[in-house]
Amino acid sequence: MxxxxxxxxxxxxxxxxxxxxxxxxxxxxxxxxxxxxxxxxxxxxxxxxxxxxxxxxxxxxxxxxxxxxxxxxxxxxxxxxxxxxxxxxxxxxxxxxxxxxxxxxxGAGIVYHTGDQRNFAVIGPAGTIKHSWCVPETIMGGCTAFAAKAPCVIVGVERLKGFSAAQVVANLRGVWPQLRAAQVALPEHPGGEVYTEQAARMLEVPQLCRAFAEALRPLVDGVQYLGLPAILGVHRPGDVAADLSRQLGVTVFEIPTMPPGVPGxxxxxxxxxxxxxxxxxxxxxxxxxxxxxxxxxxxxxxxxxxxxxxxxxxxxxxxxxxxxxxxxxxxxxxxxxxxxxxxxxxxxxxxxxxxxxxxxxxxxxxxxxxxxxxxxxxxxxxxxxxxxxxxxxxxxxxxxxxxxxxxxxxxxxxxxxxxxxxxxxxxxxxxxxxxx
Ligand SMILES: Cc1cc2nc3c(=O)[nH]c(=O)nc-3n(C[C@H](O)[C@H](O)[C@H](O)COP(=O)(O)OP(=O)(O)OC[C@H]3O[C@@H](n4cnc5c(N)ncnc54)[C@H](O)[C@@H]3O)c2cc1C
CATH class of the missing domain: 3.50.50.60 (FAD/NAD(P)-binding domain)
Structure with missing residues (x-):
C-alpha cells in the first residue's frame, strides 16, 4: 500500500x-x-x-x-x-x-450545571467537601441540600464497597445537624459483593427501580433530601433520579463513590x-x-x-x-x-x-x-x-x-x-x- x-x-x-x-x-x-x-x-x-x-x-x-x-x-x-x-x-x-x-x-443524556461565578460545595465519597464549578445534575441536589443544611438522609447500600453513609454523616454532622445515615439492601441482587456499575445497570430496569423506591420509602420520614452513592443508572441518570424523587416525594441525589465510579x-x-x-x-x-x-x-x-x-x-x-x-x-x-x-x-x-x-x-x-x-x-x-x-x-x-x-x-x-x-x-x- x-x-x-x-x-x-x-x-x-x-x-x-x-x-x-x-x-x-x-x-x-x-x-x-x-x-x-x-x-x-x-x-x-x-x-x-x-x-x-x-x-x-x-x-x-x-x-x-x-x-x-x-x-x-x-x-x-x-x-x-x-x-x-x-x-x-x-x-x-x-x-x-x-x-x-x-x-x-x-445530547447524550448527561446534564451538568455550572456555577456562574462561584464553585459549588460538593459532597465527596468520604463526606469531605470539595469546591467545583461544574457538577452533574444528579449530584447537584447534594450541593443544594448542603448549602441549606436541609433535613437529609444519606443511604448506603449493603455490601457495596467504597461508600459508607455512616462515614459521610460522621464527617458532616458537625456542620449539618439535620443529617442522618441509613442503609438498605439492593432488591433482587444475586448475592455477594455489590459493584457500583452493576447496581447502576440494575436501577435502569423500571421494576427494580420501583422495588428500590419501596426499600427507601421508610427512610424518608421528616427529610427533604435523600443522598445515595452514584448508582442511578448509566444512561440518562437524570431520569432515574427524577423517577425516584417523584416516587418518594423528596429530592434524590448522588454522591460520587471511590474510583472507578459510575459518573466516569x-x-x-x-x-x-x-x-x-x-x-x-x-x-x-x-x-x-x-x-x-x-x-x-x-x-x-x-x-x-x-x-x-x-x-x-x-x-x-x-x-x-x-x-x-x-x-x-x-x-x-x-x-x-x-x-x-x-x-x-x-x-x-x-x-x-x-x-x-x-x-x-x-x-x-x-x-x-x-x-x-x-x-x-x-x-x-x-x-x-x-x-x-x-x-x-x-x-x-x-x-x-x-x-x-x-x-x-x-x-x-x-x-x-x-x-x-x-x-x-x-x-x-x-x-x-x-x-x-
Ligand atoms: C482518580 C481520579 C479522579 C479525578 N477526579 C477529578 C475530578 O473530580 N474533577 C476533575 O476536574 N478532574 C478529575 N480528575 C482529573 C481528570 O480526569 C484529568 O485531569 C483529565 O482526565 C486529564 O485528561 P487527559 O485527557 O489530559 O489525560 P488522561 O485522562 O490521562 O488520558 C490520556 C489518554 O491518552 C491515551 N494514550 C496515551 N498514550 C497513547 C498513545 N500512544 N496512543 C493512543 N492513546 C494514548 C491514554 O490511553 C488515555 O486515553 C481525576 C483523575 C483521576 C485519576
Missing part, C-alpha cells in the same frame, strides 16, 4: 481521556475530519465533577488557598504560576469550551457511543504512534492493538496522552520522557527533586508539574521557546506547570486547552495550512 492510499484526515487525536474526547467534539463541530485512538483514560476514574480551579497551592511556606470564585481567582493563580496552561486561554474561552462539551453531553463510566460511554455517530473514526483501546514529518508532508500515524493495525495520514495532530497514568509521560533513570514523539519535557533537574520530603507538603511535588510547554496555539516548544512542529498541538494533563490534583483544575485544563488547540487547527485548515 502506498502512503497516498491511506485514509487522510484533517486532525488525528492521540488519546481518549477527557482532553482528547473534548477535542473530538470541538473538531467535529468545526467541520474537521477526525481520527482518534486511545485506551480508557483517567475519565473512568473521575468523580464526574468538572473542576475549573478549586485551590491555589503556596509557592513558599503557607497553606493552600481554597478557591470559591474560580474565574476571579485566575489572575492570582497565574501570578503564582505564570506557566500554567490557563495562561494561553481566556476566561471566556474556558466558559465557551465547557458549554460546547456540556451541550454534547446533554457514563462519560466514557457517552463519548464512545456518540463520537462515531458524529463521524469520528474512533479506535478504542488502541495505540497511535508516529513521527514528526518534514515540512509539507502529512503525519503518518500507526494505530495498533488487537485486532487493528491501521496506518492513517493527518495534516494536524493533537497529542492528548495524559501524564504518567495515561501513558503520555514515562519516568526512567535518565528522567521523564514523552512517549510518542520524544518531545522536550519540563521536569526537575534531578530525580531527587521529584518529590519533597513531606508527602502532604501543601506546595505539592515538582514531578506533578512535569510536562510539555506550548505556545499560544498550544504547539510544543523547546527550552529556548523554539517551535517543535507547526502542525502538532498538545492539550490536557500532559501540559507542564500545572498540578491538577492540588489545584483542582483537571477537567478545566483538559477541556479548555483541547478546545483552544482545535480552534487553532480549524483556523490553520481554513487558511489552507495543511500538509500539501
Amino acid at each position: 502506498t502512503s497516498s492510499s491511506f485514509p487522510h484526515y484533517d486532525l488525528a487525536i492521540i488519546g481518549t481521556g477527557l482532553a482528547g474526547l473534548a477535542a473530538a467534539v470541538c473538531a467535529v463541530n468545526r467541520g474537521l475530519s477526525v481520527v482518534q485512538a486511545g485506551n480508557t483514560g483517567a475519565i473512568a476514574y473521575t468523580s464526574g465533577v468538572f473542576d475549573v480551579l478549586g485551590a491555589i497551592p503556596p509557592t513558599e511556606d503557607g497553606d493552600i488557598a481554597v478557591v470559591d470564585a474560580p474565574f476571579a481567582a485566575l489572575p492570582r493563580l497565574l501570578a503564582a504560576y505564570p506557566g500554567h496552561p490557563y495562561a494561553v486561554v481566556t476566561p471566556e474561552g474556558i466558559r465557551a469550551a465547557f458549554h460546547e462539551v456540556l451541550d454534547f453531553l446533554r 463510566i457514563r462519560l466514557k460511554e457517552a463519548f464512545e457511543d456518540k463520537l462515531p455517530e458524529m463521524g469520528v473514526a474512533l479506535y478504542c483501546q488502541q495505540r497511535m504512534d508516529g513521527q514528526l514529518p518534514p515540512p509539507g508532508e502529512p503525519f503518518r500515524l500507526h494505530i495498533s492493538g488487537q485486532p487493528t493495525e491501521v496506518d492513517v495520514l493527518a495534516d494536524h495532530v493533537l497529542l492528548a496522552t495524559g501524564r504518567f497514568l495515561g501513558g503520555g509521560l514515562r519516568g526512567d533513570l535518565e528522567g521523564v520522557v514523552e512517549t510518542v514523539f520524544g518531545l522536550p519535557v519540563v521536569q526537575p533537574e534531578t530525580r531527587a527533586q521529584w518529590h519533597r520530603a513531606d508527602y502532604l507538603d501543601p506546595r505539592g511535588h515538582e514531578i506533578h508539574k512535569a510536562g510539555i510547554c506550548v505556545d499560544a496555539q498550544l504547539r510544543p516548544v523547546g527550552p529556548a521557546g523554539e517551535l517543535i512542529h507547526p502542525r502538532l498541538h498538545v492539550a490536557g494533563s500532559l501540559l507542564a506547570n500545572q498540578d491538577w490534583i492540588r489545584m483542582k483544575c483537571g477537567a478545566g485544563v483538559a477541556i479548555a486547552t483541547a478546545a483552544s488547540a482545535v480552534e487553532a487547527v480549524a483556523k490553520a485548515c481554513a487558511h489552507g495550512d495543511g500538509a500539501t
Whole structure:
C-alpha cells in the first residue's frame, strides 16, 4: 500500500481521556475530519465533577488557598504560576469550551450545571467537601441540600464497597445537624459483593427501580433530601433520579463513590457511543504512534492493538496522552520522557527533586508539574521557546506547570486547552495550512 492510499484526515487525536474526547467534539463541530485512538483514560476514574480551579497551592511556606470564585481567582493563580496552561486561554474561552462539551453531553443524556461565578460545595465519597464549578445534575441536589443544611438522609447500600453513609454523616454532622445515615439492601441482587456499575445497570430496569423506591420509602420520614452513592443508572441518570424523587416525594441525589465510579463510566460511554455517530473514526483501546514529518508532508500515524493495525495520514495532530497514568509521560533513570514523539519535557533537574520530603507538603511535588510547554496555539516548544512542529498541538494533563490534583483544575485544563488547540487547527485548515 502506498502512503497516498491511506485514509487522510484533517486532525488525528492521540488519546481518549477527557482532553482528547473534548477535542473530538470541538473538531467535529468545526467541520474537521477526525481520527482518534486511545485506551480508557483517567475519565473512568473521575468523580464526574468538572473542576475549573478549586485551590491555589503556596509557592513558599503557607497553606493552600481554597478557591470559591474560580474565574476571579485566575489572575492570582497565574501570578503564582505564570506557566500554567490557563495562561494561553481566556476566561471566556474556558466558559465557551465547557458549554460546547456540556451541550454534547446533554445530547447524550448527561446534564451538568455550572456555577456562574462561584464553585459549588460538593459532597465527596468520604463526606469531605470539595469546591467545583461544574457538577452533574444528579449530584447537584447534594450541593443544594448542603448549602441549606436541609433535613437529609444519606443511604448506603449493603455490601457495596467504597461508600459508607455512616462515614459521610460522621464527617458532616458537625456542620449539618439535620443529617442522618441509613442503609438498605439492593432488591433482587444475586448475592455477594455489590459493584457500583452493576447496581447502576440494575436501577435502569423500571421494576427494580420501583422495588428500590419501596426499600427507601421508610427512610424518608421528616427529610427533604435523600443522598445515595452514584448508582442511578448509566444512561440518562437524570431520569432515574427524577423517577425516584417523584416516587418518594423528596429530592434524590448522588454522591460520587471511590474510583472507578459510575459518573466516569457514563462519560466514557457517552463519548464512545456518540463520537462515531458524529463521524469520528474512533479506535478504542488502541495505540497511535508516529513521527514528526518534514515540512509539507502529512503525519503518518500507526494505530495498533488487537485486532487493528491501521496506518492513517493527518495534516494536524493533537497529542492528548495524559501524564504518567495515561501513558503520555514515562519516568526512567535518565528522567521523564514523552512517549510518542520524544518531545522536550519540563521536569526537575534531578530525580531527587521529584518529590519533597513531606508527602502532604501543601506546595505539592515538582514531578506533578512535569510536562510539555506550548505556545499560544498550544504547539510544543523547546527550552529556548523554539517551535517543535507547526502542525502538532498538545492539550490536557500532559501540559507542564500545572498540578491538577492540588489545584483542582483537571477537567478545566483538559477541556479548555483541547478546545483552544482545535480552534487553532480549524483556523490553520481554513487558511489552507495543511500538509500539501
Ligand atoms: C482518580 C481520579 C479522579 C479525578 N477526579 C477529578 C475530578 O473530580 N474533577 C476533575 O476536574 N478532574 C478529575 N480528575 C482529573 C481528570 O480526569 C484529568 O485531569 C483529565 O482526565 C486529564 O485528561 P487527559 O485527557 O489530559 O489525560 P488522561 O485522562 O490521562 O488520558 C490520556 C489518554 O491518552 C491515551 N494514550 C496515551 N498514550 C497513547 C498513545 N500512544 N496512543 C493512543 N492513546 C494514548 C491514554 O490511553 C488515555 O486515553 C481525576 C483523575 C483521576 C485519576
